[in-house]
Amino acid sequence: MKRILVIGGTSAMIRESLRMFAKEGSKIYITGRTENKLTSIADELKVLGADVKEECIDLDLSDEHLNFIKRAAEYLEKIDIAILAHGINIPQAEADSNIESGRKMIQTNFVSYVSLLTLIANQMIEQGSGKIAAIVSVAGDRGRQSNFLYGATKAALDTYLSGLRNKLHKYGIKVISIKPGYVDTPMTASFPHNPLFTSAKEAGELIFKAISVEKDIVYIPWFWRWILTIIKIIPEQIFKRMRL
Amino acid sequence: MSDLISSNNPSSFLKKFFGAGIESFESWGRYPKVQNQNEFIPYWLNEAIPYSSPLLAYGLGRSYGDCCLCDNGTIISTRNINRLISFDKEDGIIECDAGISFSDLLEFIVPHGWFLPVTPGTRFVTLGGAIANDVHGKNHHREGTFGRHIIELELLRSDCKSLILSAGNNPEFFNATIGGIGLTGLITKAKIKLKKIHSAFIDAETIRFGNLNDFDKLSRESDSTHEYTVAWLDGSSRGKSFGRGHFIRGNHSEEGALVPGKKNPSITIPCDFPEFFLNRLSIRAFNETYFRKPLANSKIHYSPFFYPLDVLGKWNRIYGKRGFFQYQCVIPETAGIPAIHDLLETGIKLGTGSFLTVLKHFGELKSPGMLSFPMKGYTITMDFPFEKLKSIELIKRLDAITRSAGGRVYTAKDAGSADDLYYSSFNIEKFEKFIDPAFSSNLWRRVKRSRV
Ligand SMILES: Cc1cc2nc3c(=O)[nH]c(=O)nc-3n(C[C@H](O)[C@H](O)[C@H](O)COP(=O)(O)OP(=O)(O)OC[C@H]3O[C@@H](n4cnc5c(N)ncnc54)[C@H](O)[C@@H]3O)c2cc1C
Ligand SMILES: NC(=O)c1ccc[n+]([C@@H]2O[C@H](COP(=O)([O-])OP(=O)(O)OC[C@H]3O[C@@H](n4cnc5c(N)ncnc54)[C@H](OP(=O)(O)O)[C@@H]3O)[C@@H](O)[C@H]2O)c1
Numbered sequence: 001m002k003r004i005l006v007i008g009g010t011s012a013m014i015r016e017s018l019r020m021f022a023k024e025g026s027k028i029y030i031t032g033r034t035e036n037k038l039t040s041i042a043d044e045l046k047v048l049g050a051d052v053k054e055e056c057i058d059l060d061l062s063d064e065h066l067n068f069i070k071r072a073a074e075y076l077e078k079i080d081i082a083i084l085a086h087g088i089n090i091p092q093a094e095a096d097s098n099i100e101s102g103r104k105m106i107q108t109n110f111v112s113y114v115s116l117l118t119l120i121a122n123q124m125i126e127q128g129s130g131k132i133a134a135i136v137s138v139a140g141d142r143g144r145q146s147n148f149l150y151g152a153t154k155a156a157l158d159t160y161l162s163g164l165r166n167k168l169h170k171y172g173i174k175v176i177s178i179k180p181g182y183v184d185t186p187m188t189a190s191f192p193h194n195p196l197f198t199s200a201k202e203a204g205e206l207i208f209k210a211i212s213v214e215k216d217i218v219y220i221p222w223f224w225r226w227i228l229t230i231i232k233i234i235p236e237q238i239f240k241r242m243r244l
Numbered sequence: 245m246s247d248l249i250s251s252n253n254p255s256s257f258l259k260k261f262f263g264a265g266i267e268s269f270e271s272w273g274r275y276p277k278v279q280n281q282n283e284f285i286p287y288w289l290n291e292a293i294p295y296s297s298p299l300l301a302y303g304l305g306r307s308y309g310d311c312c313l314c315d316n317g318t319i320i321s322t323r324n325i326n327r328l329i330s331f332d333k334e335d336g337i338i339e340c341d342a343g344i345s346f347s348d349l350l351e352f353i354v355p356h357g358w359f360l361p362v363t364p365g366t367r368f369v370t371l372g373g374a375i376a377n378d379v380h381g382k383n384h385h386r387e388g389t390f391g392r393h394i395i396e397l398e399l400l401r402s403d404c405k406s407l408i409l410s411a412g413n414n415p416e417f418f419n420a421t422i423g424g425i426g427l428t429g430l431i432t433k434a435k436i437k438l439k440k441i442h443s444a445f446i447d448a449e450t451i452r453f454g455n456l457n458d459f460d461k462l463s464r465e466s467d468s469t470h471e472y473t474v475a476w477l478d479g480s481s482r483g484k485s486f487g488r489g490h491f492i493r494g495n496h497s498e499e500g501a502l503v504p505g506k507k508n509p510s511i512t513i514p515c516d517f518p519e520f521f522l523n524r525l526s527i528r529a530f531n532e533t534y535f536r537k538p539l540a541n542s543k544i545h546y547s548p549f550f551y552p553l554d555v556l557g558k559w560n561r562i563y564g565k566r567g568f569f570q571y572q573c574v575i576p577e578t579a580g581i582p583a584i585h586d587l588l589e590t591g592i593k594l595g596t597g598s599f600l601t602v603l604k605h606f607g608e609l610k611s612p613g614m615l616s617f618p619m620k621g622y623t624i625t626m627d628f629p630f631e632k633l634k635s636i637e638l639i640k641r642l643d644a645i646t647r648s649a650g651g652r653v654y655t656a657k658d659a660g661s662a663d664d665l666y667y668s669s670f671n672i673e674k675f676e677k678f679i680d681p682a683f684s685s686n687l688w689r690r691v692k693r694s695r696v
Contacts (some may be wrong), residue, residue, distance in 0.1 A: 012287050012324070023352075036288075036290070037288060040327060041327075043327075043329070044327040044328050044329070047328045047329065047330060047331050048328060048352070184285070185287070186287050186288075189285065200324065
């Protein structure tokens with residue numbers, strides 16, 4: 001039986017991964033911010049065969065983190081896997097005109113992660129084992145005019161995870177950076193959907209697999225690795241002139 | 245993450261070659277085409293609908309014709325509203341959101357020793373879609389339609405009222421919603437009674453027959469011995485070979501593991517085939533080869549038995565961009581095999597011949613659904629590539645045979661049959677009282693137009 005802590009468990013793509021963990025009969029401590037979404041997901045995971053406890057929490061309130069991780073660790077007894085998925089995507093134009101909304105995105109997508117990851121890493125070092133999976137994004141691989149603040153929060157997280165992986169390696173603790181491309185979820189509902197989009201179900205299943213095989217960095221789906229490789233090698237001289 | 249790649253970009257390039265992306269809310273036959281349709285894909289049912297009416301629910305678009313399309317309106321895709329809500333392992337009663345697919349449902353229930361009471365020939369349909377067309381399967385002679393196995397359902401109306409419907413609670417509304425082709429509102433969840441199984445395998449048997457009368461004999465014999473019966477017909481051979489085919493029958497096996505089938509298709513057709521690929525000759529060759537294939541009588545998994553076509557993802561692309569249509573009607577017992585003979589013959593003479601033809605004897609169990617398609621008699625389905633005027637003429641001729649035999653056409657397949665057939669088959673005036681004023685579909689507009 002796997003003991004799993006899920007933060008941002010109401011994310012549409014993570015819900016799909018959780019369904020797969022639930023079918024294996026896992027023990028899951030799930031958090032989300034919106035109560036009715038959280039209970040509806042938790043109830044289904046129970047029907048699917050998991051042992052579940054849910055907690056409603058707004059992760060922007062960093063003061064709560066310590067107690068919350070304690071409660072989770074107590075329920076699970078041991079955290080085998082911690083999945084962090086929460087995030088918001090404020091359109092660049094809005095962040096440009098309203099500094100406060102941009103600051104909030106940094107809080108949710110990066111600052112809250114630092115505090116949660118620190119607590120989880122310490123817990124896992126104490127346990128002597130564990131796996132951490134956090135959702136980054138291909139948007140963090142290179143800044144583009146259409147969404148560079150969102151991209152920057154993800155780039156910061158990406159760098160943080162890479163350092164954390166380096167630090168935790170000697171304890172046998174795995175850190176998995178998950179980089180989805182376009183996924184069809186509420187976050188992207190207002191975007192025009194092109195053929196590069198992956199369904200939440202497929203993304204969730206790929207994330208489930210990536211966590212099981214313990215890759216360090218995984219693109220969801222795989223072809224984004226190559227798309228980003230190309231985007232990254234475009235010289236800045238040319239890149240700055242492009243409309244991306 | 246908006247606009248990773250901007251407007252004139254690789255995606256339009258990909259679109260050109262691969263057809264639309266995952267967001268193509270068309271019908272399975274891809275004829276008729278839909279125009280000016282908004283798409284709304286909620287994850288949570290409390291989201292407000294950002295577009296205007298008319299509205300129409302859309303499941304997995306496995307209907308061939310226009311019952312799942314809404315020109316100048318908004319379709320509500322239910323595919324993300326797909327939770328399992330409760331499951332009674334002892335009695336086999338399950339409650340789910342209407343957007344759950346039969347594929348996901350099977351994956352969950354089979355290991356517990358339960359099966360769908362009735363299943364169509366593909367597992368990529370949603371619970372809501374199966375209710376709205378009141379689907380039937382190879383066991384119609386034993387179990388009737390899917391609608392007979394619904395204990396209760398919840399219907400969301402455009403006035404935001406939620407109705408709980410069952411045979412005991414608001415029965416007329418319940419009966420209008422079963423087979424109600426999405427017109428009575430949005431089905432949000434349903435509770436169904438499953439069928440107990442001991443194995444995921446089917447003891448299956450396939451028998452070659454030479455003509456339609458032999459089919460009839462085999463079918464009548466098998467009705468009492470086999471839970472599942474159906475026939476594949478050679479839809480393109482004339483003369484001595486006319487009406488030949490394979491009779492397929494089976495029962496749930498008592499032995500074998502309770503393992504669900506593979507989740508996804510093994511191969512997906514990546515792009516539209518050129519239109520000349522399926523023509524009179526290639527269709528003939530396919531039917532000939534298929535008829536001659538060696539037959540095995542054996543224990544097989546339920547997947548290849550019920551869902552042989554599901555191994556090929558997006559197989560509708562082999563018909564090319566023009567699309568195709570499937571003609572399915574039911575002929576009452578009284579008109580019987582002679583009418584089936586005429587339909588098959590017309591398909592061969594007037595059309596390209598049918599690529600895939602299926603014949604089944606329906607039993608007499610009545611469905612609660614007001615517009616439910618099945619009745620005691622024979623149902624035939626034939627697939628044809630869409631060839632403009634020629635196809636329209638073909639449908640007209642097939643309709644004429646159905647009409648004079650006192651038969652019906654199936655909403656799930658209909659892409660342009662004579663709309664008066666609905667008025668002669670059902671009590672449309674009674675049904676109309678239950679229609680949600682904000683809902684409509686292309687099929688429904690056709691039916692209404694036949695009366696003005
Ligand atoms: C290969 C293949 C084999 C098939 N074999 C059979 C067969 O053996 N027997 C048979 O009966 N059918 C068969 N069908 C047809 C199929 O079962 C029906 O068309 C079914 O309704 C498709 O379900 P869907 O979820 O794709 O619904 P869609 O095609 O998307 O929609 C069908 C109708 O249901 C309505 N609807 C969908 N969801 C809801 C909801 N939540 N609330 C209200 N209305 C809703 C839509 O408005 C529409 O009118 C087959 C189809 C294919 C492609
Ligand atoms: N969709 C994509 O194309 C894509 C691509 C790359 C990366 N990602 C990343 O994938 C992750 C999952 O997103 P998704 O696409 O699945 O979208 P989603 O369904 O909108 O999930 C985001 C989740 O984060 C939660 N959340 C946001 N702020 C929170 C806060 N302050 N406290 C607690 N929870 C909070 C949301 O909760 P509520 O439901 O309560 O709002 C929601 O459940 C995100 O980190 C996103 O950045 C997405």
